[in-house]
Amino acid sequence: MIEKYLPSIDFAQSVDGGIAAPLGFTAAGVYCGVKRAGYPTNTVTAASILANENIQREHKPDLALIYCDTVCNCAAIYTKNLVKGAPIQVCREHLANGKAQAVIANSGNANTCNADGIEKARAMCELTANEMGIDKENVLVASTGVIGQILPIEPIAEGIPYLKKSLSKSGTPAANAIMTTDTVKKELAIKLTIGGKEVTVGAMSKGSGMIHPNMATMLGFITTDAAISCEMLDKALRQAAADSFNMLSVDGDTSTNDTLLIMASGLAGNSEIAEEGEDFELFAKAVYEVCLALARVMARDGEGATKLVECVVSGAVDDINAKIIAKSVICSPLVKSAMFGSDANWGRVLCAIGYSEADVDITKVDVDFRSENGVVPVCRNGAGIPFSEELAKQVLSTDAVYIDVTLGDGCGHAQAFGCDLTYDYVKINGDYRT
Amino acid sequence: MIEKYLPSIDFAQSVDGGIAAPLGFTAAGVYCGVKRAGYPTNTVTAASILANENIQREHKPDLALIYCDTVCNCAAIYTKNLVKGAPIQVCREHLANGKAQAVIANSGNANTCNADGIEKARAMCELTANEMGIDKENVLVASTGVIGQILPIEPIAEGIPYLKKSLSKSGTPAANAIMTTDTVKKELAIKLTIGGKEVTVGAMSKGSGMIHPNMATMLGFITTDAAISCEMLDKALRQAAADSFNMLSVDGDTSTNDTLLIMASGLAGNSEIAEEGEDFELFAKAVYEVCLALARVMARDGEGATKLVECVVSGAVDDINAKIIAKSVICSPLVKSAMFGSDANWGRVLCAIGYSEADVDITKVDVDFRSENGVVPVCRNGAGIPFSEELAKQVLSTDAVYIDVTLGDGCGHAQAFGCDLTYDYVKINGDYRT
Numbered sequence: 041m042i043e044k045y046l047p048s049i050d051f052a053q054s055v056d057g058g059i060a061a062p063l064g065f066t067a068a069g070v071y072c073g074v075k076r077a078g079y080p081t082n083t084v085t086a087a088s089i090l091a092n093e094n095i096q097r098e099h100k101p102d103l104a105l106i107y108c109d110t111v112c113n114c115a116a117i118y119t120k121n122l123v124k125g126a127p128i129q130v131c132r133e134h135l136a137n138g139k140a141q142a143v144i145a146n147s148g149n150a151n152t153c154n155a156d157g158i159e160k161a162r163a164m165c166e167l168t169a170n171e172m173g174i175d176k177e178n179v180l181v182a183s184t185g186v187i188g189q190i191l192p193i194e195p196i197a198e199g200i201p202y203l204k205k206s207l208s209k210s211g212t213p214a215a216n217a218i219m220t221t222d223t224v225k226k227e228l229a230i231k232l233t234i235g236g237k238e239v240t241v242g243a244m245s246k247g248s249g250m251i252h253p254n255m256a257t258m259l260g261f262i263t264t265d266a267a268i269s270c271e272m273l274d275k276a277l278r279q280a281a282a283d284s285f286n287m288l289s290v291d292g293d294t295s296t297n298d299t300l301l302i303m304a305s306g307l308a309g310n311s312e313i314a315e316e317g318e319d320f321e322l323f324a325k326a327v328y329e330v331c332l333a334l335a336r337v338m339a340r341d342g343e344g345a346t347k348l349v350e351c352v353v354s355g356a357v358d359d360i361n362a363k364i365i366a367k368s369v370i371c372s373p374l375v376k377s378a379m380f381g382s383d384a385n386w387g388r389v390l391c392a393i394g395y396s397e398a399d400v401d402i403t404k405v406d407v408d409f410r411s412e413n414g415v416v417p418v419c420r421n422g423a424g425i426p427f428s429e430e431l432a433k434q435v436l437s438t439d440a441v442y443i444d445v446t447l448g449d450g451c452g453h454a455q456a457f458g459c460d461l462t463y464d465y466v467k468i469n470g471d472y473r474t
Numbered sequence: 475m476i477e478k479y480l481p482s483i484d485f486a487q488s489v490d491g492g493i494a495a496p497l498g499f500t501a502a503g504v505y506c507g508v509k510r511a512g513y514p515t516n517t518v519t520a521a522s523i524l525a526n527e528n529i530q531r532e533h534k535p536d537l538a539l540i541y542c543d544t545v546c547n548c549a550a551i552y553t554k555n556l557v558k559g560a561p562i563q564v565c566r567e568h569l570a571n572g573k574a575q576a577v578i579a580n581s582g583n584a585n586t587c588n589a590d591g592i593e594k595a596r597a598m599c600e601l602t603a604n605e606m607g608i609d610k611e612n613v614l615v616a617s618t619g620v621i622g623q624i625l626p627i628e629p630i631a632e633g634i635p636y637l638k639k640s641l642s643k644s645g646t647p648a649a650n651a652i653m654t655t656d657t658v659k660k661e662l663a664i665k666l667t668i669g670g671k672e673v674t675v676g677a678m679s680k681g682s683g684m685i686h687p688n689m690a691t692m693l694g695f696i697t698t699d700a701a702i703s704c705e706m707l708d709k710a711l712r713q714a715a716a717d718s719f720n721m722l723s724v725d726g727d728t729s730t731n732d733t734l735l736i737m738a739s740g741l742a743g744n745s746e747i748a749e750e751g752e753d754f755e756l757f758a759k760a761v762y763e764v765c766l767a768l769a770r771v772m773a774r775d776g777e778g779a780t781k782l783v784e785c786v787v788s789g790a791v792d793d794i795n796a797k798i799i800a801k802s803v804i805c806s807p808l809v810k811s812a813m814f815g816s817d818a819n820w821g822r823v824l825c826a827i828g829y830s831e832a833d834v835d836i837t838k839v840d841v842d843f844r845s846e847n848g849v850v851p852v853c854r855n856g857a858g859i860p861f862s863e864e865l866a867k868q869v870l871s872t873d874a875v876y877i878d879v880t881l882g883d884g885c886g887h888a889q890a891f892g893c894d895l896t897y898d899y900v901k902i903n904g905d906y907r908t
Contacts, residue, residue, distance in 0.1 A: 122836050123828030123856070153824050155857045187821025188858035250808055250825065291807040292726070293822070294829035373725040373807070374684055374903055381904030387621025388727070390587050391684065394557030395728035402556050422557070423589045424622035463897045469808055470815030 058211025126157025344464030492645025560591025
C-alpha cells in the first residue's frame, strides 16, 4: 500500500531495506508469544514457540530489534498524554545523553498502567544489552497493545537471542513485529546525496487505532547513516512530525505510548550537519517526506478504514488556523461516516469548520471534493451550489479522497490526514482485548 | 424510555402534557412533507398530504407549533458553532426584547448554509404570526435536519393552518414533529409549589446525532407558567444547561442549529421571581431536573446507541477539571466502542483522562464500572487490579452504564452523558441525506 504514497521527489529515490537500509543498521522480528492471550501456560512455553519453525511461519512476529554497529546520535518525540507507558519513561532516562545503539519493541501489550511497568521496561533493555554486549543505557524500548495488563517478560527474554541470530539488512520482519490492528506493514527507505555523500533514511511505523495528534504515531522509528548532531536531528524530527504525524487522526484518541525515534549512525561519511544550511535543509526534507508517506499510509490503514480522507486548507488567516480547520474536518465522526458512505454531505464539513474555534470568515468558505476520479465543487461563499450527485458519488467512491477547503482570509495552508469511520472500526474496538 | 430517567425528587411530581402542560400553552404537530425527499412534485402537494388522514396517521409529523395565550418572558441559548442556522439569526432578532408567544419548528431540513435561509426563516415566523393573529416579532423559529438544502416553504405555509386547528393540551404531536434520527420522543412535565402557587414546567427536545457541548441539545424547548423576569429565566436556563445539555455528547460534532428556549407565561399567579432567593432556587432546580432527564434520554437515544454511558468524576481539583475529565471519557471513540462490546477496557478510560488536558494526578486515579447489575472496581492508584471478567461483562451488559472515576486531587465533581459507538451510528450517518 505504501507504494502509492511514496514521495515522488526529485532529490531522493526509494531503496529497499526499510529501517535496516542505512549503513550500520540491521533489524529482526520474531514471534515470542507476547500477543498470545493467557500466555504462557504450562504446556506452551516461549522456548517452544520460538524453536518451532511452523509456528514462526504462521504467526506475525511480536518482538522487534533494531541494532546499529555503532552508537548513534538520537532524538525522540513522545505522547503528550499524561498517562505515559512505562517504556517512555525508560526511553527518557536512556536518551538523556542523546545516544543509543539498539531498540527493542513488542506489540500485543502496551506495558502501561501496570505497577511493575518500569521494572519490566528496564528488564527489556537489560536483556537486550546483555545479549548484544552493549551498554543497557544505549538500549531504547517501546511497547504497543493492550493497556493495563501485566507484561510477561519470559517470552521477551527467550526471544532476544533469536532476534540477535536473525538480524539482517531487511527491515520487514521488524516492521511486521510492531503491527497491532494494522493490516499492512509500514516501511520505506530513500537515498539522497548530502555533501557529496550518499545518505540513506529508513523508517517504519505502526498505527492503527488510538491515533490522534499529538503524537499520532503510536510507534515510529527512523534510521539514517547521515552524520548529524543530536540537536539538528531533534530539529529535523520535530519539523517533520509537525506537518505529518501531528496532522494525523484516526479516532481522536491520543495514545499513551506514542513514540517517534530517530537514530543516526554517521557512517555515510558526510561532514557532520551541526547547523542550519543546505545540508540540513536537504536532510530535514528527506525526513519530512518519509514521515509524510508513513502518515498517509497510517491514515489509509486506520482501524476499519476503507479510504484515506485528506483535508487541504488554503487561504486561512495563517498556518495555525489552517491546521485547526483541517484537523477539525478530518476528526468529525459525521464527515468520516459520510465519506464511508461516499455521501457528498458538505454541510458537515462546514459544521466542522464552524466549531473548530479557528478564526475564519464563514461567508468566504469554498469546498470541493476531489479524487483521482475528478473534482466536485459543492460550496461557494459558505452556501451550497448545485452539483451532480452522480459525479459526487463517483469522486468519493475511491480509496483516497481530498476535501479542499479554500478560505478568503489570508495565506495560511495546511493538510491533515484521516480516514472514514466504518462498521469495522466499531467491530475492531468493541472487543479488542479478547 | 424517559420514564426511567424522570427526576425522582421530593419537591415536584410528574404530570402529563409535556410542553403544553403549563397554563396558557398549547401545542400541535402535523406532517406537511418537509422531510419528503424531492418534495414537492407536481402530483404530490403539501395540501394533498395535509388533507389525507391516512397519510397523517402513517407519517411522523415534521412541523410543530408551540403557542401561548399570552406574550411570554423568554430566554435562549444557541450553538457556539460559527456556522449558525438561519433560524438562530432570526430568533436572536425576535428575542432582542425577551418576549415571545409562539414557536414554529420543522424537522427534515436545517435551513443552514442556504443563500435564502434568513428569508425563509422570517417567512416561517410571518406565516405563523398571520395565522395566529399575533406580532411576527413574537414568533420564534427552529429547524433541524440536513444542512445546505433549500428549505421548501410551501409545505410549511400549507401546514400552519392545520397546526392552528389541532392545537391541544397534549405536547406529544409537537415532540414527535421535531424528531430526526431520534427513536423515541422526548417530553416531560413536572409540577411543584412556588410561593404557595402550583407551577408547572414542561419540556421537549430532540437529538440524536451531531450532539456535543456546547450546546448539545440540537433543539430543546421548555415552557412554564411561573411568573419570572427575563433575567432570572436566563439565569435558570444557563445554570441548568451547564450541568445537563452541555455535559452531553453523542459524537463530538457541535451542531449548527442547537437552540434551547424557555418561555414563561406567568399564569401560575406566583409573585414574579425577580431576584435570587428561595423561589428562584426551587424554580432553577425544577428546570435543571427537567434538562437532566432530557439529557440522559438524548444520550441513551444517541444515534445507533444501545446504552447510556455516564461518567461520574469526583475528587478532582475543582468542578471545571472534573467536567473536562468526564467529557473526555464519554467522548472517546475507543471507550464508546468498548462499551458497545461490554468490554471492561479500563485502560482506555485512563488514556482518555490522560489526554484530557485536565490537572490530574494519574497515580491517584481509581476507576469502577457500575450498573444496576453491580459494581466492578478495575483500577486503583492508576494501575490495574484483578477483577472478574465475568462480573464485568454482566455489569456492562445493560442499557445504562456508569464509569466512576475517583481522583485524589480535591473536591471537584461532575457527570457527563454519552452513549456507546455502534455499527448503527455508522450506518445512520454513512448515508443520511438519501
